Amino acid sequence: MDLLLHSQFTIRNSQLSITGSxxxxxxxxxxxxxxxxxxxxxxxxxxxxxxxxxxxxxxxxxxxxxxxxxxxxxxxxxxxxxxxxxxxxxxxxxxxxxxxxxxxxxxxxxxxxxxxxxxxxxxxxxxxxxxxxxxxxxxxxxxxxxxxxxxxxxxxxxxxxxxxxxxxxxxxxxxxxxxxxxxxxxxxxxxxxxxxxxxxxxxxxxxxxxxVESDWSSASYFFSLVALSQDSSIALTSYKESSLQGDSALVAIYKQMGVETIFEGNKITLIKQPNFIPQTLNLELNNTPDIAQTIVVTCLGLGIGCCLTGLHTLKIKETDRLEALRIEMTKLGASISVTNDSLTLESSSKINSNIKIATYNDHRMAMAFAPLALKVPIIIENAEVVSKSYPDFWEDLKGLGFKISEK
Structure with missing residues (x-):
């Protein structure tokens, strides 16, 4: 099942309950x-x-x-x-x-x-x-x-x-x-x-x-959505400020991309900071490799460059994630290079539209690229692969106002 995604909306006062980690x-x-x-x-x-x-x-x-x-x-x-x-x-x-x-x-x-x-x-x-x-x-x-x-x-x-x-x-x-x-x-x-x-x-x-605390890796796609939006806020449950999950590093990383995170009880609220101008990111992700795909796609959507290191384990995941990113990002017009353990993206304001993104039987490829629909229409191939970690992902995006149709 291939899905066409497009949206140019502002998300306000939306709340989602994310499945357990x-x-x-x-x-x-x-x-x-x-x-x-x-x-x-x-x-x-x-x-x-x-x-x-x-x-x-x-x-x-x-x-x-x-x-x-x-x-x-x-x-x-x-x-x-x-x-x-x-x-x-x-x-x-x-x-x-x-x-x-x-x-x-x-x-x-x-x-x-x-x-x-x-x-x-x-x-x-x-x-x-x-x-x-x-x-x-x-x-x-x-x-x-x-x-x-x-x-x-x-x-x-x-x-x-x-x-x-x-x-x-x-x-x-x-x-x-x-x-x-x-x-x-x-x-x-x-x-x-x-x-x-x-x-x-x-x-x-x-x-x-x-x-079980809710999954921070799954939350990463909503951090990306807020970062790529003009003026949005999304609340997610159930999360703890003192999390056991390494991917809770999202809070600090996405602050560098204009997303403020407010903790209240078992809820986090992601808020886009007005007039924020992001800069090139240099991140060592040895402890949090699973969020690399989300981060690099966010950087593409923001028009900024990044250098991500500590990614050697990505080559033995559901696919060789570094090579998969290089291929799919290049289709979108990105200038990107990868090594055995790093990825470098050049800053650019250009994103090709209506590109088909191959997912390589990898759930994170499908979900990481979805937020780009805030910038350009995008097609996600074999979209059902998200069931590996987040079966409700597409329905949750529809609930936020995304226009999603089978292609």
Whole structure:
């Protein structure tokens, strides 16, 4: 389904309720599988979280997680310690191109039994659940934080806990801290000092309701909308000023693009600052790579340049996001260059209209480009891909007054 978007309106006094964080939900779903007396509230309605939940409660031998990268990493660790259970984890064609070797090798250090069904280093993988007694593991620090979080989430159920040593500069520290904070909420003892993380064993936890904060990554598209508008305000729920999510860095980043964020209770209100003149952005996004697409599209819409670094993990996402951005931004008339870990956009006031944006089976490509409809009509190909993280996205845009029609 391709969608044509166009709009030249001002959004005022609109309010949206955003689905729970996919990152928090998937971590808590795994913890709930380990500790069934946990109850979850405000969970994500994303495809990724539904796939994760289905895998955790099902009894299938072959588990297909489609495009859900988080589920692949977390479930690899979960089934490795699920004693007596044997499964094959597989996914989409793209998922079978996304590396899993670093996590597999870390689990093998602990005594896990995992083998490759096709190409070494990539899904599908066969996992024979074992009782794990080893407690020390070493891995590279500059890998996807999901590998690290996968190990930390199963750690308290290991007989002797886990001592994880990370070698080099750590990537996406906020996501690691999110995982540890959720463990701490269950009174599971942890420590994170330098490049060493420890999680202490805890076989049982107290009965508790865990409420998921709404997703900051999903909020990013509304920050972009307000930045690209003339005079708008949008309220979003449910958010906390002291968020566990790294993407809450949006507040500071978008202040540089003319968006003021007001916190009130569990609500944030995004307000466009009048007569604001944005300047070229230089941002290091090592801790928040998932909002890079939104930021660069916003910069294009504002006519400003940017240099974004710390983006090496984007090459192994649903698509090679850096190359995808280069191709699609060039169609729109942008002067853009990318390396293995950075992106540079030149300032320009020109945006080509009625361009078809390919989404590469990547939900964030679809949603990041949508706010440009405030500047020029734009066509989003395979728009249904947003269901991976934000199924209600197009309906929410219509509720704000966007004109959206099938193309």
């Amino acid at each position: 996919k990152s928090e939900t998937n971590r808590l779903l795994l913890l709930q599988a380990l500790y069934p007396n946990i109850t979850l509230a405000n969970t994500s309605n994303s495809d990724d979280s539904e796939v994760m939940q289905k895998a955790l409660i099902g009894n299938e031998e072959v588990i297909d997680i489609h495009h859900a990268g988080t589920a692949m990493r977390f479930l690899t660790a979960y089934f490795a310690v699920n004693e007596g259970r044997e499964v094959v984890l597989t996914g989409s064609a793209r998922m079978q191109e996304r590396p899993i070797k670093i996590l597999v090798e870390a689990l093998e250090q602990l005594g896990a039994q995992i083998s490759y069904e096709k190409e070494v280093g990539y899904p599908p993988i066969r996992i024979k659940g074992q009782k794990i007694t080893a407690s020390k593991v070493t891995m590279a620090a500059n890998v996807s934080s999901q590998y690290i979080s996968a190990l930390l989430l199963i750690a308290p159920k290991l007989e002797n806990g886990l001592e994880l040593t990370l070698e080099g500069e750590i990537t996406s520290v906020p996501y690691i801290k999110m995982t540890l904070a959720l463990l701490n909420d269950l009174n599971i003892q942890t420590s994170f000092e330098g490049n060493s993380i420890k999680v202490y064993p805890k076989q049982e936890v107290e009965t508790k309701i865990m409420t």
